[in-house]
Amino acid sequence: MTNKIYDTIIIGGSYSGLAAGMALGRSLRNVLIIDSGKPCNAQTPHSHNFITQDGETPQAIASKAREQVAQYKTVEFYSGLAVGAEKKESGFTITTENGETFDAKKLIFATGVKDIMPEIKGAGACWGISMIHCPYCHGYEVRNEKTGILANGEMAFEFSKLIANWTKELTVFTNGKSTLTPEQNSKLKQHGIAVNEKELEAFHHTNGYISEVQFKDGSSFPLKAMYAKLPFSQHSDLPEKLGCELSEQGFIVVDPFQKTSVPGVYACGDNVTQMRSVANAVAAGTLAGAMLNRELIDEAF
Secondary structure (H helix, E strand, C coil): CCCCEEEEEEECCCHHHHHHHHHHHCCCCCEEEEECCCCCCCCCCCCCCCCCCCCCCHHHHHHHHHHHHCCCCCEEEEECCEEEEEEECCEEEEEECCCCEEEEEEEEECCCEEECCCCCECHHHHECCCEECCHHHHHHHHCCCCEEEECCHHHHHHHHHHHCCCCCCEEEECCCCCCCCHHHHHHHHHCCCEEECCCEEEEEEECCEEEEEEECCCCEEECCEEEECCCEEECCCHHHHHCCCECCCCCECCCCCCECCCCCEEECCCCCCCCCCHHHHHHHHHHHHHHHHHHHHHHHC
16 A cells, blocks of 8 residues: 555556656656556567567567666556556546555556457467568568468458568468458459468467468468457456447547546557557557646646
8 A cells, every 4th residue: 555646657568658658757757657567469579660679579679668767767667467446536546466556646558458369279379470460560571471361251351452462372261151242252363362261270380480270171271471350358457447438349449649538547559559569559658648748737737
C-alpha cells in the first residue's frame, strides 16, 4: 500500500508503454510503469521496419528503451500483473496480483493483445518466426519464397493481393471449404495464386521455421512461410471493466489523441490498432504521453 499519487500509471511496459513513459518523464511527471513481462512478440527473432533498429531483436530494443526511460528519475517501474482498476473521485486505483495498490490521476493502457492460435500442431511454435502477420515487418526476409496464406473469403482475397507483392509462389490455404467468390477465384487464378481447401493438421518445423504443412488426409505441402490474421483478445480486461469502449474488431476505441471513451484514460499500442509494429507502437505511446501531459497542464492552469 502506498499513499503516493502518481500523475500517471502506465499498465504495460513494452514499446508503447515505454515511449509514453519517456514522454511523461521528460515532462517532469511522476509515473509508475507496471509490467508483467509478457510481450506478444517474445519469440520473434528480429524486428524490422523501425528505422535505426532494423534487424535488432525485440528484447534488445525493449531493454535499451527501458534503460533509457529509467534515466528519468520521476519514472518508476513495478514488475507484476495489474488485476484491478477502480475509478475514484481523485483518479484511479490499480491493484496488482499480489494485492498492492497504487493511485494515479490518469491511466495509460499499453497492454497489447493476446493472439489465439488455430488448432494446428506447431502453430504456436512457429508464430512470429515463420508463421507471420505482417509483410512490412517480415515480408522482405521471406521474399520470393514458397509462401502460404491461412485465410478464407474476403480476408484471403485481400491478403493475397498484398502478399503477392513479395512473392509469386503463393497459395491460399482455406483450411476447409473455400468461401471465395467465383470472381475472386478467377482473379487469383489470373495472378497464379492457388487455393487449397484441405484441412490442416500440422506445421512441420525446426525451431519455428516451417518446412512443410501436413493435411488431415496425410498429404503435405512444402512451405517456407505462412501469413495469418489470427483472432485475438485484449491482453488485459481492465480497460473494458473500467468502461472503455471496444470496437467490433475488439480494439480499444481511441480518438486521434489516444484518449479512450473514459475520461482520464488513454490507450496505445497493439490494443488499439491492427497496425501492429514496433514503430507504430512507439509513435502511439509518444503521442499518448504528450497528450496526457497536456491534459494535466490544462487542468492545473
